[in-house]
Ligand code: HEM
């Protein structure tokens with residue numbers, strides 16, 4: 336670290352971020368099948384998100400929620416400064432970015448929880464014991480499979496369809512957030528003439 340740079344993102348935040356990118360992408364691309372790869376990638380995402388929430392309370396300064404979750408007044412001030420063309424500089428996440436981080440983590444919780452419920456409705460996974468599975472839907476499911484006529488939409492029981500639909504909608508909503516997230520990173524990097532992606536790799540930013 337040279338004299339003009341400061342450490343902003345600790346190694347665990349950086350490992351968290353890039354692992355999330357990898358495992359979210361795998362889970363998203365394997366959703367149609369929900370074979371073991373999908374489920375294992377999803378489990379890794381659950382672990383990463385739980386870790387990040389804990390790290391938001393016990394991690395170093397810029398990893399903590401209290402470093403980047405501000406009141407609405409600060410968000411408005413920040414957005415005004417952005418509109419005026421001379422945005423205020425924050426070393427960690429800016430006030431608008433901070434809410435985006437919280438929204439992304441919360442959405443990932445919804446995506447993975449509904450994934451677990453959909454999986455449980457198929458009789459698998461850690462929540463399977465609580466799932467309302469009765470013999471009849473399973474029998475119908477098998478019959479639907481055998482006929483291959485989509486009688487119960489390729490043999491899916493009601494619970495499975497219900498959770499799957501929310502799971503899919505939440506995944507697509509998350510994809511929308513990611514697009515905004517990446518646009519936000521590009522716009523901020525241009526306005527501040529500061530490479531945020533590099534900072535998320537090296538952990539360092541210029542001190543000025
Ligand atoms: C970031 C994590 C995840 C993402 C982005 C994701 C995304 C998706 C997507 C896009 C689908 C396709 C929905 C459709 O077209 O019907 C899907 C289906 C599914 N996912 Fe996930 N998922 C994630 C995590 C999980 C987890 C943790 C589980 C459970 C262990 C899970 C279980 C399922 C199941 C059972 C289906 C239904 C597949 C089928 O039979 O058609 N997912 N997921």
Ligand code: HEM
Nearest residue numbers: 348352355356359427428429432436439513520531532535
């Ligand atoms: C290749 C695409 C991506 C790039 C270039 C990127 C870049 C970044 C950068 C530069 C930051 C730091 C922002 C700042 O300085 O305030 C960040 C933070 C974050 N990104 Fe991404 N990102 C990408 C994809 C994703 C995806 C796919 C997800 C979610 C699945 C995600 C979730 C997050 C989260 C949760 C944070 C907050 C980090 C923390 O405080 O722990 N990003 N991203």
